[in-house]
Amino acid sequence: MAENRLVQGRYRLLDTIGRGGMGEVWRARDESLGRQVAVKCLKPLGPRHEPSFLQVLRERFRREARVAAALQHRGITVVHDFGEDAGTLFIVMELLNGRNLSQLLDDNRRQPLPVRDVVEIAEQVTAALAYTHEQAVVHRDLKPANIVRTTDGTVKICDFGIARLGHDIGFTARLTGTGIAMGSPHYMSPEQIGAHAIDHRSDLYSLGCVLYELATGVPPFDLGDAWAVLVGHRDTAPAPPRTLRPDLPEPYERIMLELLAKDPDDRPRDADDLAKRLADARHRHPARRAPADPDDTAATPRLPSWTRGMTLGSPAGAARRPPRPTADPATTVLTDTWTGGGDPRGGDASPAVPLASPAPPDDRRAALTGRLESAHALSRRGRYFDAHQCYAEVLADQQRALGPDHPDTLGCRHHLARNLGRLGRLEDCLAMTREVAEARARVLGARHPDTLTTRCELAHVLGKLGNWAAALQIYQQVAAARAAALGPDHPDTLAARYEVGIGLGRLGRSAEALALYRDLIAARTRTQGADGPDTLRARHGLGVNLGQLGRWQEALVEAREVAAARERVLGPDHPDTLVSRRETAVALGWLGRWNDALDGYRQVADARERVLGAAHPDALTSQSDLAQCLEQLGRADEAAALHRRVASLRRQRARRER
Incomplete structure (x- = not known):
């Protein structure tokens, strides 16, 4: 995949944020909704692979999309979209701002995490597993790299690439028959290693391995090679965590050892049972804050970090108003x-x-x-x-x-x-x-x-x-109903009429949109004044539709006047002011006045960088506008330098967000 590629006409790939055995993960911008997302793409594979192998990988990738998209829980990464573009399968997911647990351990120089952090992570992952298991989904590859702790403390399970539905045995047989590794050695359950029947308790074993590593700094079987690790899981009892971490409260050690039982019947029976054991352990031995924390008082129970800000x-x-009589x-x-x-x-x-x-x-x-x-x-x-x-x-x-x-x-x-x-x-x-x-x-x-x-x-x-014909019809009906019930100049009526104008413009009916916007401007001026924000918004719509009709000189006059009014009312750096100043530059470009347009694009780019920061998406968009204008003026070297700067800033932003 190439940087800046547009996937399925919607997702603009910005830079890579991860690579794995099956594919790459890109930070991308959803051009339709104006938000940043993560796009996971199946890597193109060379002709050396057998067709059956490629088919299994593609099936596995599609399965990840189907399974993950069906799961809706605060502890599971949200999947927004799935599809295929030019032979490349892709999944669109929420872009998480945080670190996976493996990275957290690396940040801590592979030293154990604080007990309170281990407990919080255990409780949140357990809640997410309880939900997935209720949906008959077994993850089968739970490991630190597949669990992310976001900046607000929320813990999310990622990557359902080898998950299976509890009733879907045939698919599992087809995958394992190819020799593809079905899990990570340090976190595989004994039944996975022995090719025995697997159910939700396999995930509980893997969670035990993860918690053991978070609490001690090393996985339960930290041996020299993959085969020795697998044999350890199958045949060897793990060292009690407190031999490596003496300050770990005994109730949590007992829970970890129960999770790591070789026989699934000896583990907690399900995630709900595990949640009760964790709650009991917290009650009997609260994970206290460091003594220096002024909030660490016995009278104030500590809430999970994800509740901050709620x-x-x-x-x-609160008192309620008395009822008002009504006849209908x-x-x-x-x-x-x-x-x-x-x-x-x-x-x-x-x-x-x-x-x-x-x-x-x-x-x-x-x-x-x-x-x-x-x-x-x-x-x-x-x-x-x-x-x-x-x-x-x-x-x-x-x-x-x-x-x-x-x-x-x-x-x-x-x-x-x-x-x-x-x-x-x-x-x-x-x-x-x-x-x-x-x-x-x-x-x-x-x-x-x-x-x-x-x-x-x-x-x-x-x-x-994209169904603007149906949308327009509904907006027209709502506007008529509000006009009849509330009056033609009521704010709700005028709001609906503004949306009618948007619909007309989207359908290419700009002449009708112009007439509507002129009436709307008159009504908004009567009710809100010539400089009211909604009046100026209607005038902006008028200018956009003048441009769509090719009446660029009139569009330029309207855009300049609206920009000046917004600067006077809202301030020179207000987002609406900058939008109007950009619209002015667009009109100048269409009139062939690229030198004047360059000044406008530069002013908007400088203002957005000053107010929002150089790496903000809107600032980067403005820099791209400026580069394209330079290209129109034949200043290719300056445009190329600016494109390189934008790419560099995007990479820096991605690194900060990881």
């Missing part, structure tokens, strides 16, 4: 749990009317509200997978307590669906959003503000999937 949301006892239950606004406490029609929010079952006690409902706020906070911080887990748990409780059609339940489903889109699971997001829109229309009414909000989200997802 919020409980609104206080459970179908127009009752949802609780301020997710509407923010404001009625879209301008009044205060009233409590939701229970439609499916009696409301739960106040303390239970308050707890659900607090947990929902925690999910919102995680989503706002970009921790979409953690938010997904939280939303799913709250939804399950709401369905039990309130019923599937209660407005609060539907509100949580709305947010869960939206978060699926942020995770890149657009098809799942589309299906759930459509279901919520239909349910809200049935329960609340087709013109209820919350129904229309979900329909807007449905149109948004359709647009991301």
Whole structure:
């Protein structure tokens, strides 16, 4: 694979961040969603390999994608996409910011990790294994290099390359029949070595090997060659960890030795059983902080590091507004749990009317509200997978307590669906959003503000999937319904009309978009003023569509005026100001005024580098714009030097993020 290659027209490969037996892992940019991801590519293999061998490797790679994509847990790396491009199989995964456990040991000069870190890692990996085993998936290659601890303390299992479903024996037989190594010697269970039946307890043995190494600095059988290591796993009892690490609490030594039992029946029966043993050990012998830590008090129990920064949301006892009489239950606004406490029609929010079952006690409902706020906070911080887990748990409780059609339940489903889109699971997001829109229309009414909000989200997802014709139709219907219910100048009506303009432009109907944007600018000016952010946003849309119609001189005038207004209102370095200044440079380029465009591109690049840093993705994009402009001016040497600088900065950024 080559740097800067565009995979399947979407994923721009930036630089390699890892290599293994099956392939390479690249840091990449998802051009559709504007986020960084990791792309794992199956290495092209030469003709010296037998076709059957290549087929097995390809099947194994596809299997990793299918297995990993089906797993949704905070302790498992998220898989966003999978496919084949020009004969190369690839998997798109979340880009983890952290270190794998092997690297952590290397960072610590192969010395044992602190006991509290070993305990936290053990508990989080155990929780992830409990989930995967419930899905009948056995990892079969658990080792320090396949477990990552991110910068916020979350521990994630990676690389399901040789995982198998518990009921899929035939696939395993086909793979092992090729002679491909099915695991790593230092972490293989005795049953793997002896080719006996393998189940979830094999993963528990491998976890025991990992914990032993974290706690002592060496694997349980640190012998001279691979064969001696395998024989050790099969025939030799490991040295008790406390002979190498005397300060290791005895309960944890006992757990490690139980995990390393030769007979699977002598190990903990499953990951849930292991979790209970770890909790009991923590209770009996807490892993304390270093004495110098001022927070290390007996009265304050230590929470796992991944809980740092989480919020409980609104206080459970917060006062609620009294209900406001309404003649029509179908127009009752949802609780301020997710509407923010404001009625879209301008009044205060009233409590939701229970439609499916009696409301739960106040303390239970308050707890659900607090947990929902925690999910919102995680989503706002970009921790979409953690938010997904939280939303799913709250939804399950709401369905039990309130019923599937209660407005609060539907509100949580709305947010869960939206978060699926942020995770890149657009098809799942589309299906759930459509279901919520239909349910809200049935329960609340087709013109209820919350129904229309979900329909807007449905149109948004359709647009991301490229179905702009359907998206435009929904936006037009929502705009008409809001105009009838709220008035033509209501902010929600104008927001929907702006999205109609986006849809028209995407479908090449720029002449219609121009007329819409002109009306929208007039309405926004009446309600918000000529310099209001939404007024300027509509003017920006007008300029973009002028350009799409080839009316570049008019587009240039509009872009300059909007840039000047945004600089006056928002400041010279505000992101919106810089976007308008870039649009000005684009128009100058189309008019053949490349010297003037060069000044604009340089100003934007300098501002983004000053504000965001040289290695920020937006700053790098601006530097690339500048290099392309230099090429247009025939200044190839300067352009090449700038391209090299961008590539170097991207590599530096990748190294910092590892």
